[in-house]
Amino acid sequence: MLAETTSFTLDGIAARMIRVEVDVHRGLPKFQIVGLPDAAVREARERVRAAIANCGFDFPLQRITASLAPADLRKAGPAMDLALAAALLGAAGELCIEPLAGWSLVGELALDGTVRPVRGALAMAEEARGQGRRGVIVPEANGPEAALAEGISVRTIGNFAELAGLDSGEVPGQVAVPAEIRDRDELPDLADLRGQSHLRTAVEVAAAGGHGLLMIGPPGAGKSLAARRMPSVLPPLSGEEILEVARISGACGIGDGTVTSSRPFRAPHHTVSAAGLVGGGSPPRPGEITLAHCGVLFLDELCEFSRPSLEALREPLETGSVTISRARGRQALPCRFTLVAAANPCPCGRGEDDPRCRCTEMAARRYRAALSGALVDRIDLVVAVSQPSAEALAGPGGESSTAVRERVITARELMAGRLGEGRTNSGATPEEAGQFKVTAAAAGLLAEAHQTWRLSGRAHGRILRVARTVADLAGSTAVGEEHMASAIQFRRRSAQ
Ligand SMILES: Nc1ncnc2c1ncn2[C@@H]1O[C@H](COP(=O)(O)OP(=O)(O)OP(=O)(O)O)[C@@H](O)[C@H]1O
Ligand SMILES: [Mg+2]
Numbered sequence: 001m002l003a004e005t006t007s008f009t010l011d012g013i014a015a016r017m018i019r020v021e022v023d024v025h026r027g028l029p030k031f032q033i034v035g036l037p038d039a040a041v042r043e044a045r046e047r048v049r050a051a052i053a054n055c056g057f058d059f060p061l062q063r064i065t066a067s068l069a070p071a072d073l074r075k076a077g078p079a080m081d082l083a084l085a086a087a088l089l090g091a092a093g094e095l096c097i098e099p100l101a102g103w104s105l106v107g108e109l110a111l112d113g114t115v116r117p118v119r120g121a122l123a124m125a126e127e128a129r130g131q132g133r134r135g136v137i138v139p140e141a142n143g144p145e146a147a148l149a150e151g152i153s154v155r156t157i158g159n160f161a162e163l164a165g166l167d168s169g170e171v172p173g174q175v176a177v178p179a180e181i182r183d184r185d186e187l188p189d190l191a192d193l194r195g196q197s198h199l200r201t202a203v204e205v206a207a208a209g210g211h212g213l214l215m216i217g218p219p220g221a222g223k224s225l226a227a228r229r230m231p232s233v234l235p236p237l238s239g240e241e242i243l244e245v246a247r248i249s250g251a252c253g254i255g256d257g258t259v260t261s262s263r264p265f266r267a268p269h270h271t272v273s274a275a276g277l278v279g280g281g282s283p284p285r286p287g288e289i290t291l292a293h294c295g296v297l298f299l300d301e302l303c304e305f306s307r308p309s310l311e312a313l314r315e316p317l318e319t320g321s322v323t324i325s326r327a328r329g330r331q332a333l334p335c336r337f338t339l340v341a342a343a344n345p346c347p348c349g350r351g352e353d354d355p356r357c358r359c360t361e362m363a364a365r366r367y368r369a370a371l372s373g374a375l376v377d378r379i380d381l382v383v384a385v386s387q388p389s390a391e392a393l394a395g396p397g398g399e400s401s402t403a404v405r406e407r408v409i410t411a412r413e414l415m416a417g418r419l420g421e422g423r424t425n426s427g428a429t430p431e432e433a434g435q436f437k438v439t440a441a442a443a444g445l446l447a448e449a450h451q452t453w454r455l456s457g458r459a460h461g462r463i464l465r466v467a468r469t470v471a472d473l474a475g476s477t478a479v480g481e482e483h484m485a486s487a488i489q490f491r492r493r494s495a496q
Contacts, residue, residue: 003090003097006104006133007083008124009075012279012324012331013251013286015120015127017104018080019069022087027063033084035068038076038283047078048085050111055161060092076283078108079118082137085109086163095163099171102134106142113160117141120251122243125149135171143176145250145257148243181242182260187232190401193222195392200226202383202490204404207233208411209469210424212317212339214302214376217385219349223342227298228265230340232401234296235409236261238422241294244334248293252286264295266337270304274312279333284324289316292337302343303370310375313339317378320427336427339379343371380426380462381490411472425469433461436468437477442484449488463487 002023008015031045052059066084068075083105090097106124107115118124121142126149128136135153138146143156155173157163162172193200199215203226206213215223237245242261249255249264268277268288279287289297299305316322320336345351346364359367376382415424419432428436438446446467450460464479467487471479 001091001093003087005083005087005097005100007080007106008104008127009073009079010077010120010123010251012284012333013123013248013290014331015123016073017127017131018075020080020083020087021067021069022084022091023065024060024088024091025063029061029063031064033066033068035071036074037068038074040078041075041080044078044081044084047081047109047111048088051109051113051160052085052089054111055113055159057089057094064088074283077118079106081109082107082115082160085160096167099166099169103171104128104133104136106136107139109160115139115157115159119253121146122148122247122250125152125154128152137173138176141257144179145246147176147178148246148259179257179259182258185260185262187262187401188229190229190233190404191397191399193226193229193398194395195388196222196226196385199383199385200398202381203230203233204408204473205466205469206338206340206381208408208473209466210338210426211380211466211469212378213381213383214341214343214379215383215385216343216345216371218351218387219344221385221387223385224300227300227340227342229401230296231263231265233404233408234263235405235412237263237294245294248286248290252291254291264292265298266292266295267298267300270301272309274308277309278312278316278322279324284331286333289313289322289335289337290333293334295337297337297339299339299341302341303367305370310370314374314378341379377456377458380466383490407473411469414472425465425472428465430461433464436464436479438479439481441481442467442479445481445484445488459491463491466490
């Protein structure tokens with residue numbers, strides 16, 4: 001006999017629907033799975049066999065063939081176990097799986113029949129909706145994540161034995177309750193950063209306009225401290241962004257399954273490979289930049305990162321998405337993130353201006369190679385950070401993140417009014433930037449800087465966007481001279 005169920009497999013961060021057909025025939029007992037299964041899918045045979053037997057069903061001692069369609073798509077992971085076991089019992093005539101018509105099943109089976117969580121439950125529920133399915137049955141632990149998808153019924157089951165209820169004509173499981181969205185996490189506060197008023201302004205401008213920020217300074221000046229406080233001054237994720245972030249973290253299996261409106265903050269170690277940073281490998285996996293989507297990617301000790309890793313960042317930084325190519329087609333992964341980077345001025349960290357610096361000219365030049373060139377040309381704000389004074393460190397804390405965030409939110413509202421919902425000045429197209437209202441004095445200042453610093457075409461456009469953000473934070477409709485002057489200040493280091 002023949003029976004069919006549907007399930008999903010993950011392809012990057014997207015879910016693809018799989019038809020699971022099982023044929024049970026008389027013949028020598030054999031169980032084979034066809035349709036490009038990976039090792040985890042092939043091993044499903046052993047899990048399914050044990051789970052069926054341990055949940056009080058009879059495993060058919062006949063010739064069993066399971067086919068996973070479409071046949072040319074590589075199937076990965078154990079998420080299809082549940083659908084496979086249900087189709088097998090349906091084909092063997094042990095279970096009436098008719099009530100499952102229109103439903104898809106997702107879940108890994110333990111040998112005792114427990115249904116274990118899988119990666120990508122939200123993406124799968126959304127794909128089920130897209131494919132016009134009536135509903136999806138997921139493992140209990142995935143229920144809150146999958147139920148975030150609206151317009152599709154989501155039920156959860158804890159054990160394969162619950163499928164026995166199908167014989168009474170009912171769809172098994174409990175109705176899933178969507179995860180609660182945590183409104184504000186306890187994040188480290190910008191008030192902890194003492195002194196460093198220039199750096200504080202840069203953090204505020206970066207947060208408001210979505211501009212990249214590079215901090216260069218000696219060890220212990222507060223660079224890492226400032227970077228880690230960036231999420232606390234960013235506005236909360238919008239409803240659509242919450243889903244995007246939950247979909248990505250669910251597919252990558254990171255986090256504890258809870259959902260928050262705080263923006264992601266990713267700080268990969270400098271030994272990260274190019275594939276780990278931008279995505280890739282075999283099978284292809286999303287990289288850190290995709291995990292930082294809608295949030296912050298912090299590259300601490302920028303000069304220690306390998307050249308290929310940094311070079312790989314150039315294109316995604318400009319386009320907001322990264323395309324991973326492999327033998328069977330290409331996939332574009334989202335990666336709109338704000339880049340924050342920190343570096344010391346030379347290998348010893350003190351900088352050439354400090355008489356204690358003993359770095360040779362060669363070593364310093366090699367070290368600084370990462371601080372020049374194409375990547376840094378794409379970073380809008382470059383700030384030289386110096387050691388905080390004793391008075392600043394002993395003094396009161398700075399302004400709190402709450403106060404800064406309010407200004408950031410107001411500025412972002414102005415940008416959304418000008419550019420469209422959810423967009424910031426850093427992402428303005430050249431045409432949009434050309435429409436910015438700029439006073440004659442400000443335009444003169446930019447022309448002068450262009451001459452003096454021999455700016456690249458890109459640098460010219462980036463300064464204009466930063467100036468627009470500074471003006472938005474000040475609530476000014478036109479970009480004035482003082483706004484332009486401070487934007488040029490933030491560019492100087494990279495233009496030298
Ligand atoms: N401006 C500051 N305000 C308050 N504390 C500070 C400040 N600067 C440094 N500190 C203290 O020094 C510690 C180290 O600072 P941080 O890690 O930010 O240094 P860094 O600039 O990243 O140095 P490195 O270049 O070595 O990474 C902080 O945890 C904090 O306790
Ligand atoms: Mg540091």
